[in-house]
Amino acid sequence: MTTRANAPGYLPGFGNHFSTEAVEGALPEGRNSPQRHRLGLYAEQLSGTAFTAPRSENRRSWLYRLRPSAQHPAYQPFAQGKVRSGPFVDAPPSPNRMRWDPLPMPSEPTDWVEGLVTYGGNGDPDAAGGIGIHLYAANRSMIDRVFYCADGELLIVPQAGQQVFVTEMGRLDARPGEIVVIPRGVRFRVECEGEIRGYVCENYGAIFRIPDLGPIGANGLANPRDFETPTAWFEDLDRPTECVQKFGGRLWTTTFAHSPLDVVGWHGNLAPYRYDTAKFNTMGTVSFDHPDPSIFTVLTSPSETAGTANCDFVIFPPRWMVAEDTFRPPWFHRNVMSEFMGLVFGEYDAKEGGFAPGGASLHNCMSGHGPDQASYDKAVKADLKPVKIENTLAFMFESRMPIRTTEWAQTSPTMQLDYDDVWTGFEKGRIG
Structure with missing residues (x-):
């Protein structure tokens, strides 16, 4: 209740x-600690x-x-x-x-x-x-x-x-x-x-x-x-x-x-x-470009530096995607903030496979990351009609300081030793 x-x-x-x-x-009346x-x-x-x-x-x-x-x-x-x-x-x-x-x-x-x-x-x-x-x-x-x-x-x-x-x-x-x-x-x-x-x-x-x-x-x-x-x-x-x-x-x-x-x-x-x-009122673009993940912040623990969180709790819930001429999944990025992600259910739209409910990922300060090749190829070829991402809930603990992993986490049998491979095979850009 x-x-x-x-x-x-x-x-x-x-x-x-x-x-x-x-x-x-x-509950006492009128005073917090009566005699x-x-x-x-x-x-x-x-x-x-x-x-x-x-x-x-x-x-x-x-x-x-x-x-x-x-x-x-x-x-x-x-x-x-x-x-x-x-x-x-x-x-x-x-x-x-x-x-x-x-x-x-x-x-x-x-x-x-x-x-x-x-x-x-x-x-x-x-x-x-x-x-x-x-x-x-x-x-x-x-x-x-x-x-x-x-x-x-x-x-x-x-x-x-x-x-x-x-x-x-x-x-x-x-x-x-x-x-x-x-x-x-x-x-x-x-x-x-x-x-x-x-x-x-x-x-x-x-x-x-x-x-x-x-x-x-x-x-x-x-x-x-x-x-x-x-x-x-x-x-x-x-x-x-x-x-x-x-x-x-x-x-x-x-x-x-x-x-x-x-x-x-x-x-x-x-x-x-x-x-x-499910009660989170998601904000997003209705024109072009992918907004920063901060737009999905549920809770924040502020630090002494204005606008820089000790920790943000960010979610990626079901939502409509309508942006025109836009790469809709999260773009490739390097971030001063460190990102620990989890998946409650469904599939995360920037990872076609490997990131399973109950699993986790870590992209530390200034580590380049973004969509895997399968997700990238799908997104650049997509017909950009309005589409609703459904039946998914991913989240992120985002912190201003690098996240140091424990010895257990670095040596766990659950560690995906081939994770870097998801970014292999991208074609070189064409110049001229």
Whole structure:
């Protein structure tokens, strides 16, 4: 069950405030932390920004829970598995273009935490800049286990299977085509009934928000009203629950004597949210030339340099192509921004084959790339009538810093060692 409203913080300020309670009286009246809560609940403020951040940027929510979240023993190191973090130094950086087959589904019972694999990233969570890029494949629910990330917020892109994100602040169901964003520090577990797979962008930098529209005007791209936050929901379970956290680039674990998903009510402007990419209002040319991919930005994490993102989340959804005398797929390009792409379903219009749903590709800073030969040949010969690209959803995590791949990603059996071959065989241009 969800509350349909503006996404937290996307329209910053006093008016963008959410209130929800699972039990009447959970939210105190008139003050955030009364001397004695009438239901005996414990008040806790969850701050996603510094206390003194400007009001337009300040993100925080008040949680009212059955027990203090501080009630747990010390954390101990947890097995890292294939999870890595910035600074990414376990393998030399590579300028080469890379592409991977889909991450295989596990053959043994594996939950979301156990199924996380890091492909790469940049920056450093301690320096509050950069991203980590992970994929996951799992086949069972997290049982008596929750997870949270202290290093950054998590933008999760489900690719296969119905998934339920059970958070401290409520439940969010998600299917392929939808995304879920979980703020830094919010505990959650992932439930499923069968195999699931997806992508994760761990954002160390400024909190994601929808981009300014500039000359587009008031309407277009992602509409704030389409972002959904959860209603309050809680567990009252007195049994041991493992809590795994990512802190300082490593995984740690402790055990609560109870379920920490015990928030009975909350209010504020910091919360998990869900967005259905089918509601994205795609902009494009109605005359000629192919627009920059920035026109497809759903969410952006800005940096200290105006107009240059720490990370942009960009999608390539179904859309009409009508441009005249134009090479309609993405053109050949070299970009100061680094591009990590994934495919949720369908076929990407710049790659005829090889880029499969659940797979990924990386084109780093200034690496030349563009359509493969088959896609190029098809596009230059096409009859340029209006055509609708349907049944596809590709996306991109685009970052201002080069993306360093992990040793696992560089040596994985899913790596397509012949990826460079897709650009062989182009004929030389005719002069004179």
